Amino acid sequence: MARHAVDGLFTTGGDVTAAVLSELESHGLEISGEVVPLAVAGTLVGGPWDGLHIATKGGLVGDVATTVACLDHLRRTVELERRHVASARTRAST
Numbered sequence: 454m455a456r457h458a459v460d461g462l463f464t465t466g467g468d469v470t471a472a473v474l475s476e477l478e479s480h481g482l483e484i485s486g487e488v489v490p491l492a493v494a495g496t497l498v499g500g501p502w503d504g505l506h507i508a509t510k511g512g513l514v515g516d517v518a519t520t521v522a523c524l525d526h527l528r529r530t531v532e533l534e535r536r537h538v539a540s541a542r543t544r545a546s547t
Contacts, residue, residue, distance in 0.1 A: 454502070460531040462505065463524055466512030477502045482509075488526045489519055506530050 454477075464470040474481065478500035485495045492510035497503055508523040515522075 460506065460535075461527045462507045463520075463527055464507065464509045465514075465520070469512070470509045477505075479503070482507060485530075488523050489515060491515075492519060492523050494523070494526050494530060506534070 462473065464473050474497070477497065479497040479502060480499035481497075482493070482495045483498050484493050487493050488508060488510070491514040492508070494506070494508040497505045497507060506527060508527040510519060510523055
């Protein structure tokens with residue numbers, strides 16, 4: 454990931470997700486919402502990849518359509534962030 458631009462991750466299975474979080478030195482996930490029951494989206498918390506978008510589902514949850522729904526959600530979220538323009542801060546008069 455250090456050599457290639459990564460805007461988001463998709464994982465499936467609790468053990469896989471835990472291993473990925475450990476490898477990325479993340480403390481956990483900040484969940485922003487549920488894509489489908491037992492599949493969530495959010496961002497990594499802590500570590501060098503803090504704030505990276507992630508979608509994850511249980512290993513036995515759903516079918517191919519569930520995976521597609523998670524990936525579509527992740528793609529839309531990343532695209533929205535790319536379009537977001539931070540507002541300029543105003544300076545306080547002294």
